[in-house]
Amino acid sequence: MPFRMFDGNGAAVEAIRMARPGVIAAYPITPQSSIAEKLSDCVANGQIDAEYIRVESEHSAMSVCVGACLTGVRVATATSSVGLALMHEVCGVTSGCRLPVVMPVVNRSLVAPWSLWCDHQDTMAERDTGWLQFYCGTVQEVLDLTLCAYRISEHQDVLTPSMVCLDGFFLSHSMQKVSAPTDEEAWDFVGPYVRRNMYIDPTDVMFVNDLCPTSEYTEMRYQQKVGFERAADVAREVFDEYGRRFGRRPCTVEKYLLDDADIALVTMGSMSGTAKFAVNELRRQGVKAGLLRICMFRPFPAGEIREALKNVPVVGVVDRSAGLGAAQPPAATEVSAALRGAGCRVFSFVGGLAGRDISDGAFKGLYSELLDVFEGQAQSVNTWFDLKGDPMALREVDIIC
Amino acid sequence: MLEIRFHGRGGQGTVNAAQLLAKAVVAAGGYAQFIPAFGVERKGSPVFGYFRMDSGTIWPKTQVYEPDGVVILDDSLIRAVPVFEGLREGGFVVLNTALDVRELALPPQAGVCTLLDATDIARELIGAEIPNTVMLGALARTMPGVDADILAGLIRGKYGEKNERAFRAGFGSAQVLRLKEG
Numbered sequence: 001m002p003f004r005m006f007d008g009n010g011a012a013v014e015a016i017r018m019a020r021p022g023v024i025a026a027y028p029i030t031p032q033s034s035i036a037e038k039l040s041d042c043v044a045n046g047q048i049d050a051e052y053i054r055v056e057s058e059h060s061a062m063s064v065c066v067g068a069c070l071t072g073v074r075v076a077t078a079t080s081s082v083g084l085a086l087m088h089e090v091c092g093v094t095s096g097c098r099l100p101v102v103m104p105v106v107n108r109s110l111v112a113p114w115s116l117w118c119d120h121q122d123t124m125a126e127r128d129t130g131w132l133q134f135y136c137g138t139v140q141e142v143l144d145l146t147l148c149a150y151r152i153s154e155h156q157d158v159l160t161p162s163m164v165c166l167d168g169f170f171l172s173h174s175m176q177k178v179s180a181p182t183d184e185e186a187w188d189f190v191g192p193y194v195r196r197n198m199y200i201d202p203t204d205v206m207f208v209n210d211l212c213p214t215s216e217y218t219e220m221r222y223q224q225k226v227g228f229e230r231a232a233d234v235a236r237e238v239f240d241e242y243g244r245r246f247g248r249r250p251c252t253v254e255k256y257l258l259d260d261a262d263i264a265l266v267t268m269g270s271m272s273g274t275a276k277f278a279v280n281e282l283r284r285q286g287v288k289a290g291l292l293r294i295c296m297f298r299p300f301p302a303g304e305i306r307e308a309l310k311n312v313p314v315v316g317v318v319d320r321s322a323g324l325g326a327a328q329p330p331a332a333t334e335v336s337a338a339l340r341g342a343g344c345r346v347f348s349f350v351g352g353l354a355g356r357d358i359s360d361g362a363f364k365g366l367y368s369e370l371l372d373v374f375e376g377q378a379q380s381v382n383t384w385f386d387l388k389g390d391p392m393a394l395r396e397v398d399i400i401c
Numbered sequence: 402m403l404e405i406r407f408h409g410r411g412g413q414g415t416v417n418a419a420q421l422l423a424k425a426v427v428a429a430g431g432y433a434q435f436i437p438a439f440g441v442e443r444k445g446s447p448v449f450g451y452f453r454m455d456s457g458t459i460w461p462k463t464q465v466y467e468p469d470g471v472v473i474l475d476d477s478l479i480r481a482v483p484v485f486e487g488l489r490e491g492g493f494v495v496l497n498t499a500l501d502v503r504e505l506a507l508p509p510q511a512g513v514c515t516l517l518d519a520t521d522i523a524r525e526l527i528g529a530e531i532p533n534t535v536m537l538g539a540l541a542r543t544m545p546g547v548d549a550d551i552l553a554g555l556i557r558g559k560y561g562e563k564n565e566r567a568f569r570a571g572f573g574s575a576q577v578l579r580l581k582e583g
Contacts, residue, residue, distance in 0.1 A: 005424045030442070116440050138462075170462050174436040175420045177427045270462040277460040355438075357464045 006178045008142045008171035012078065012104040012164070013038040015146035017048050018186035019102075022073030022193075025053040025064035030116050031168040032080040032106040039076060050076070058083040062090035062101075069099045070200040070208060074150070074193035077101070080168065081108035081122045088126065094161050095130030095224065097209055098197045100153035101161040103131075104146060107269065107320075108168040109354040113397060117355020118168035120268065120320040124330045130224055132162040132231055133298040135268045137254070139176035141295075142166050144242065144250050147181075150190045151238045157230040159197055169355065170270040181246055189245055228299045235296060252296040255308050257283065261290030263370040264309060265349075266317040266335050268294050271358045275318075278363035289367050294331065302338035309335075310342040314374045316366055316381065320352040345373065351385040362386055403546065404465045407450030408484045409474035411443050414533030418474075419450045421559065422537060425552040426454045434459045447482050454546065468492060472540055474519070474532055476500065485511070491581060495540050497532050502578055514578045515543045519571060526567040534564040538571025 006014060012035055024043065026036040042048040053068075055061045058079050065075040079087060084105055094101050105123050109115040123133060132153060134145045142164065149162035166172055181189070198208050212220060235252060243249025256276055258264055267275045272293040282289040292308050294301070309315055315335070323329025328336060332348035339346055349366055352358040362385060372378035409415030416437045426433035431454055438449040451465040467487040476498035478484055485494070491512030497519040498505070507514055517539050519532035527534075534556050541549045549572055557565040 003427060005420075005427055007420075167462075169438060170436060173416075174434060174462065175423045176434050177432055273460040273462045280460075359463045359466060360461055361466075 002179070003177050004180050005175055006139055006143070007034075007173050007175050008136070008139045008166045009034040009106065009173070010038065011139050011142040011178055012146055012166065013042065014180060015143050015186075016076045016104075017042055018147065018181075018183055019074060019076075019150050019190045020187065021048065021050050021076035023053065023064070023068035024048070024050050024076045025055050025061040025068070026077045027055055027058050027061045027079070027083060029058070029080045029083040031108060031172045032078050032083070032104075034172075035078040035104060035106070039078075058087040059090055062087045062094060065101050066090060066094055066097065066099060067200075069101060070097070070198060072193070072195035072199055072201075075101055078104040078106070080106040082111060084122045084126060085110060088129065091126060091129045091131060091161075093209055096220070098159035098224070098227070099161060100150075100159055102146060102149045102153055103161065103163055104142070105163045105165050106168045106172045107165050115354040116168075118170055118320070119353045119355070120165070121322065121353075123163055123165045124321045126163065127298060127330060130160065131298065132160055132228075132296070134162065134164050134296055135294065136164065136166045136171060137270060137272045137293060137295065139171055139174060140178050140248070141250065142171060143178055143180055144246075144248060145295075147186060147190060148235070148238050148242050148250055152231060152235050154193065155230070155234045155238075156196055158227050158234050160224065160227045160231055165269070167270040174270075179246075179248070185245070189242065232299045232301065250295065252301045253304050253308060254293040254295060256291040256293070258290040258292060258308055258312060260288055261312045262288040262374050263314045263367060264290040264292060264312045264316070265363070265366060265370070266292045266294060266305075266309075266315065266331065268297065268318075268331060269320065271318065271320070271352060274358060274360050275363050278360045278367065281360070282364065282367055287367065287371060297331070300334050300338070302334070305335060305338045306342060309339060309344060312344055314347070314370045315339065315344050316347045316349050316370050318349045318351065318358070318366065322350060322353065347373070347381045348383050349381065349385055350383055356386060358386075402453055402455040402459065403470075403544070404468050405452040405470045405472060405544070406465045406468040407448075407452060407472045407474070408478050408482060409448045409450070409533075410478070411439065411446040411448055412531070413448075413474045414531050415448045415450055415474055417559070418533035418537050419452050421552065421555050422452060422540070422547065423454075424555055425547060428551050428555070429548045431455070431546070432457060432459050434462070436462065436464070438464065447478060470495065470544060472536060473497065474536055479506075493543050495536065495543050495575075497536055507580070512579070512581045513543060514580055515539050515575045516578070517571060517575045522570050522574065523567055526570060527563050534560060534567045535571035538568040538573070539575035541568075542572045542575045543577055
């Protein structure tokens with residue numbers, strides 16, 4: 001398979017183009033903008049045979065996608081940050097109507113303070129909206145997971161939309177070497193869209209998203225729960241097939257040097273490559289460090305995570321979210337629940353907010369804190385890492401950007 | 402692994418230049434990665450770029466803190482941004498400037514310095530003060546492991562023949578100064 005060069009947004013557009021959507025509605029927002037622009041280019045120059053509907057907001061973009069998808073076409077959109085927050089209401093409509101929309105989300109911080117840069121607070125705020133969530137580690141995975149997401153979401157037992165999450169700038173604007181299938185190979189894998197469950201058809205009229213009585217709502221939600229349960233198996237089947245066809249098998253979780261590990265970190269997204277680099281250096285120094293990357297966050301692969309980490313004495317979970325007011329931030333909460341009773345000590349780390357770089361040095365610091373706990377020199381860790389100066393002294397923005 | 406940090410200003414083509422460099426490395430069979438950092442997409446704002454190349458998979462996806470070289474597309478940035486921060490011992494500096502090396506406060510660890518007035522060359526050959534392709538020429542002359550002909554072809558494909566000439570002029574006219582023995 002020949003190598004091509006894409007940034008993360010380019011890889012997302014390439015996968016969407018290969019899946020041949022019939023309707024596109026996207027509203028530009030940094031750092032997603034080049035997805036909206038390139039999709040528009042593709043429609044204008046005939047690379048995608050779709051209607052591009054211009055909208056005034058993300059709320060409208062998803063509303064158009066819902067309506068169009070109900071008529072029986074594959075749809076495309078993408079968003080980020082406050083755009084996703086504005087879309088929130090309609091995201092629930094999409095999942096509740098069991099419409100298998102696949103949406104790249106370029107991860108960016110939420111306001112306030114205003115920010116343009118990467119963290120996971122936007123998609124974590126949507127984690128219970130009834131969408132599958134995949135977090136990409138590389139630009140290659142943006143292409144692979146987007147193509148797989150169509151198959152998983154549209155599977156007749158799943159019928160649940162997907163967010164394919166890619167870190168703003170670290171992936172969206174990072175030019176990397178990517179291996180891509182041909183258009184024919186990709187189409188043979190994804191296949192045409194088939195409408196199921198709810199649809200708009202004048203010859204077969206049905207109610208869509210009308211008022212549901214209390215006596216039926218719980219059952220409708222239960223159907224979604226069953227869809228999520230099937231999604232976990234379907235994802236593995238689709239990843240296996242993708243691996244057989246294209247030589248790269250996407251994963252639900254990625255295990256790295258965990259078998260004999262004394263200490264391990266759990267990461268998500270682009271930070272994971274840097275963490276792996278830090279693990280390699282620590283291993284050279286004789287420290288038994290390991291890494292678990294969560295790629296599929298919804299459905300949460302609790303069983304696999306427990307199996308992978310149950311013999312690691314000290315585990316740290318890195319959240320790129322503040323998790324304000326929670327017992328632990330989102331990823332740490334779920335990993336702790338997965339490991340309940342396993343005997344591991346689980347700690348939470350919070351950092352990398354609003355694009356603050358998580359350097360290999362920062363990772364070595366986190367592993368060092370876990371090692372202190374493992375060796376009995378500390379009882380706990382400092383959850384918020386890389387805090388600068390006196391954080392309580394800041395009030396208004398001091399550095400103009 | 403070779404790491405380079407790019408410093409430019411919005412509108413100078415910094416991001417496009419580094420992306421072309423990454424493409425050239427990959428086209429020659431290597432591995433490359435580029436991560437830009439900018440905020441508001443505004444002309445004149447400082448732009449940062451972090452470039453890595455290697456013979457195998459590149460794991461880190463972070464900023465570059467200890468570059469083997471820095472490329473500076475606008476010499477006014479020297480006073481505005483810590484452009485030389487973390488430069489490795491013996492590292493290279495490629496700088497767009499009309500100044501002489503004696504007028505510049507280069508960091509003590511710099512081993513190689515390439516100077517040229519890329520803006521002037523761009524104005525003459527392209528008719529616009531966009532120095533990115535000229536600077537790529539100077540960089541290709543300075544750094545190891547880049548096939549100048551592959552890069553020239555990519556520049557021609559993206560920007561046309563004037564920019565290819567600008568690239569070759571940058572390559573040809575850059576003064577590569579060895580600041581240290583060996």
